[in-house]
Amino acid sequence: MKIKPDILKQSGLSITESRKKILDLFLETDGALAHADIEKNTSSAFDRVTVYRTLQTFVEKGIIHQIPTTDNSILYALCKHNCEQGHHHDDHVHFICSNCDKTICLDEVTVPEVKLPKNFTKQQSAMVVTGICEDCK
C-alpha cells in the first residue's frame, strides 16, 4: 500500500493533518464514503468546510473519484489505478448493497462497452449495480 505522504506529495499538495486523516479513512475503508461518513468518522476533528474543500481537492488531483448516486449525495472512493490529475480512469463497476448500504468498488469488474446510437460519442462511462454483497449474503 502506498504511504499517505507520498500520495499527497505526488499530487503536489502540502501535507496537512486533515488531508492525512481523510486520506487515512479512505485507505482503511474498503468502499466508498459520503461526505457525512467522513464527518462522522473523523469525529468533527476539523471543520465541515475543510472536508468539502479537501474532497474537492482530492477529486481534482485524481486521488479519489465520485460515484453517482440516486439520493442527492455523492460517494467518493479512492482511485486505485492510473488516475491522473483531471483525468479519471475508473472504469470499474460500483456495487451498492441494499442490505448494509455499503458501496464497494469492484475493481476487477470492468464497465462493459456499449454500442451507442449513431452520432453519439463516448467519453466516460459509469455503472452502478445494486444488490446483496458478499458479507450480507
Add this chain to the structure above:
Amino acid sequence: MKIKPDILKQSGLSITESRKKILDLFLETDGALAHADIEKNTSSAFDRVTVYRTLQTFVEKGIIHQIPTTDNSILYALCKHNCEQGHHHDDHVHFICSNCDKTICLDEVTVPEVKLPKNFTKQQSAMVVTGICEDCK
C-alpha cells in the same frame, strides 16, 4: 403517446393541476429533468414543496425514475417501458452530453450484464455514459 390523465388514473392518483403540468413537462422533454429544471419551466406556478412531493409520488408510482448523477442532484426521466409501482425496469443506458449538459435516455441501449464476483447478487443496475450527443456532434 399516452394521454396524461390516463397515466395518472392508472396509477391511482387524483388528477390535479400540478401533476398534469409536471407530467406534461416530462412528456414534451426529450431527456431528463432535475428538480431545478422543473421549477424553472413551470415558472413557479406552484410551490417548491409541491414539486418535491409530486416527484416523489411519481417515482413511487413508477411514472418516472431517478438517474444517478455525480453532482449532488437527482435527475428524473419518464419510465417508458413496463415499470410497475415500486418496481422499476429501467435497464437502459443514460447519456449525459458534456457539451449541452442534457441527459438523454437511450431506451434502445440496454445495460449489459456484468459478471459479479462470487457471493454478490444483482438486483438492479444503472449505467451512465458521458460524451457528446448527436445534436452537439
Add this chain to the structure above:
DNA sequence: GTAACTGCAAAATATTTGCATCCTT
C-alpha cells in the same frame, strides 16, 4: 362528505464564500 393534495411557514440540512489566522515548505 371525505380523503387526498396543495400552499405557506418554519425548521432542519447542506453548501458556498470571505476573511483573518495558522501551518507547510
Add this chain to the structure above:
DNA sequence: AAGGATGCAAATATTTTGCAGTTAC
C-alpha cells in the same frame, strides 16, 4: 517569508415537516 490551508462566521441553497385550507372524486 510566502503561499497555501484551515477555521469561523455568515450568506445561500436545499430539503423536510406540520398544519390549515382547498380540491378531486
